[in-house]
Amino acid sequence: MSAAANNAVSGPDGRLWGGRFEEAPADALWRFTVDTSDRRLLAVDVAGSQAHVAMLRDVGLLDAAEHDALRSGLDAIAAEAAAGAFDFEPGDEDVHTAVERRLGELIGPVAGKLHTGRSRNDQVAFDLRLYLASAGRQRIEQLREMIAILADVAEQHADSIVAAYTHLQQAQAVPLGHQFLAYAWMLLRDKERLEQAIVRLEVSPLGAGAGAGSSLPLDPARVAERVGFPRYFDNSIDAVASRDFASEYVFVVAQCMVHLSRLAEELVLWSTSEFGWVTFADSHTTGSSALPHKKNPDIAELVRGKAASVLGDVMALLAVQKGLPLAYNRDLQEDKRSVFHADDTLSLALEALAGMVATATFHPAPPTAWVTALDLAETLVGRGVPFREAHAAVGALATRLVGEGRALDSVTVAELTAAHVGFEPDDLRCIDASGSVAARVSPGGGSPSSVHSQLEQLRTYLA
Numbered sequence: 038m039s040a041a042a043n044n045a046v047s048g049p050d051g052r053l054w055g056g057r058f059e060e061a062p063a064d065a066l067w068r069f070t071v072d073t074s075d076r077r078l079l080a081v082d083v084a085g086s087q088a089h090v091a092m093l094r095d096v097g098l099l100d101a102a103e104h105d106a107l108r109s110g111l112d113a114i115a116a117e118a119a120a121g122a123f124d125f126e127p128g129d130e131d132v133h134t135a136v137e138r139r140l141g142e143l144i145g146p147v148a149g150k151l152h153t154g155r156s157r158n159d160q161v162a163f164d165l166r167l168y169l170a171s172a173g174r175q176r177i178e179q180l181r182e183m184i185a186i187l188a189d190v191a192e193q194h195a196d197s198i199v200a201a202y203t204h205l206q207q208a209q210a211v212p213l214g215h216q217f218l219a220y221a222w223m224l225l226r227d228k229e230r231l232e233q234a235i236v237r238l239e240v241s242p243l244g245a246g247a248g249a250g251s252s253l254p255l256d257p258a259r260v261a262e263r264v265g266f267p268r269y270f271d272n273s274i275d276a277v278a279s280r281d282f283a284s285e286y287v288f289v290v291a292q293c294m295v296h297l298s299r300l301a302e303e304l305v306l307w308s309t310s311e312f313g314w315v316t317f318a319d320s321h322t323t324g325s326s327a328l329p330h331k332k333n334p335d336i337a338e339l340v341r342g343k344a345a346s347v348l349g350d351v352m353a354l355l356a357v358q359k360g361l362p363l364a365y366n367r368d369l370q371e372d373k374r375s376v377f378h379a380d381d382t383l384s385l386a387l388e389a390l391a392g393m394v395a396t397a398t399f400h401p402a403p404p405t406a407w408v409t410a411l412d413l414a415e416t417l418v419g420r421g422v423p424f425r426e427a428h429a430a431v432g433a434l435a436t437r438l439v440g441e442g443r444a445l446d447s448v449t450v451a452e453l454t455a456a457h458v459g460f461e462p463d464d465l466r467c468i469d470a471s472g473s474v475a476a477r478v479s480p481g482g483g484s485p486s487s488v489h490s491q492l493e494q495l496r497t498y499l500a
């Protein structure tokens with residue numbers, strides 16, 4: 038019997054693939070090629086192995102005793118992993134090797150049967166898929182929570198009238214709640230995108246082996262079923278070579294970070310003394326080491342700042358794949374850095390920002406009267422005046438008032454009726470932000486009733 042058959046590991050210093058080698062790996066090779074970031078795949082790696090050995094027994098590649106030995110060893114490793122008591126060793130090339138090494142220590146030579154009909158190539162693709170499917174579900178829960186918080190604040194501010202901005206200039210009056218709901222809808226789409234990404238994640242690559250399948254009677258469908266994946270691969274090369282499932286996940290995460298970053302920017306802006314729309318809780322702001330009066334919105338600033346490197350993760354992950362020949366190449370090991378970094382960042386950002394919004398006090402300032410300029414023009418439109426003519430009349434009135442250093446609400450009846458023959462004295466009423474908001478009837482527009490119907494719709498989708 039060869040050394041390999043006697044032990045789960047083989048080679049001069051115990052490397053898994055050592056049988057082919059007469060020299061031990063150089064330290065520089067080891068330092069360069071070993072990536073310990075995959076250690077967080079330990080639990081999913083063991084779960085995949087548990088499903089794999091069950092399949093091997095079902096198809097007759099393991100007898101019952103062998104299966105039971107492997108299963109008990111894997112269960113013990115799963116328990117060690119759950120207790121944080123699994124010890125990695127410097128000689129472990131990756132998480133897969135570490136598990137096989139540990140299995141050999143626990144159950145002896147029969148551990149050598151674990152890798153039957155399997156390669157680390159299909160194994161690592163599987164691990165990442167299972168990891169992301171579960172991470173994705175956690176992010177979905179966090180998004181659900183964040184959306185619910187935004188909905189609650191929106192409801193509290195369904196009647197708080199503020200300016201909606203275009204070009205950061207006051208444009209039209211809206212309830213503050215309408216602005217919060219804009220973010221809620223963005224995040225709801227991110228949640229949907231994650232749900233759809235999970236459909237493409239839950240495809241098992243196990244059974245693809247190194248890339249071409251196996252001469253052994255493997256049953257990938259059974260493995261998929263045991264891990265709860267609805268499908269398995271159609272093409273073994275595609276199964277081990279492709280990482281579009283990871284690119285898609287990281288894109289969705291990046292898009293979500295961009296949405297959070299925009300919300301964060303809003304919060305920073307609103308918290309300035311110039312805006313004065315929000316006060317953050319002490320627990321969710323930080324102080325200045327130099328300026329005694331300050332409370333800084335650091336969570337929001339860091340959501341904005343950290344979004345930058347997540348955008349980089351999308352690029353890095355795509356770039357890793359772009360020049361690879363089929364099928365597996367070690368380059369793919371780099372996928373995990375981008376995926377973990379992006380996902381961890383989103384998780385922490387959602388947690389921190391949710392707390393910041395939930396504990397904040399919003400006290401928005403009323404808009405200037407200029408936000409009703411369009412309403413004034415639309416009053417004429419309602420009387421049959423072409424919009425362009427109405428726009429010109431109100432525009433000319435605005436030019437005059439601005440020239441005199443006056444606001445729109447200082448206009449007199451005489452000035453208004455002189456601005457266009459279609460104006461009636463009573464139209465002065467239109468120059469009122471809350472009247473403007475209440476009169477807004479277009480579906481999905483910025484009015485209190487729209488805020489309430491959006492809330493109803495949103496909460497139905499969330500339920």
Ligand code: ARG
Nearest residue numbers: 075131157158161367369370
């Ligand atoms: N650590 C490797 C990765 O993350 C696992 C697969 C290694 N496969 C191989 N043929 N060397 O991609």
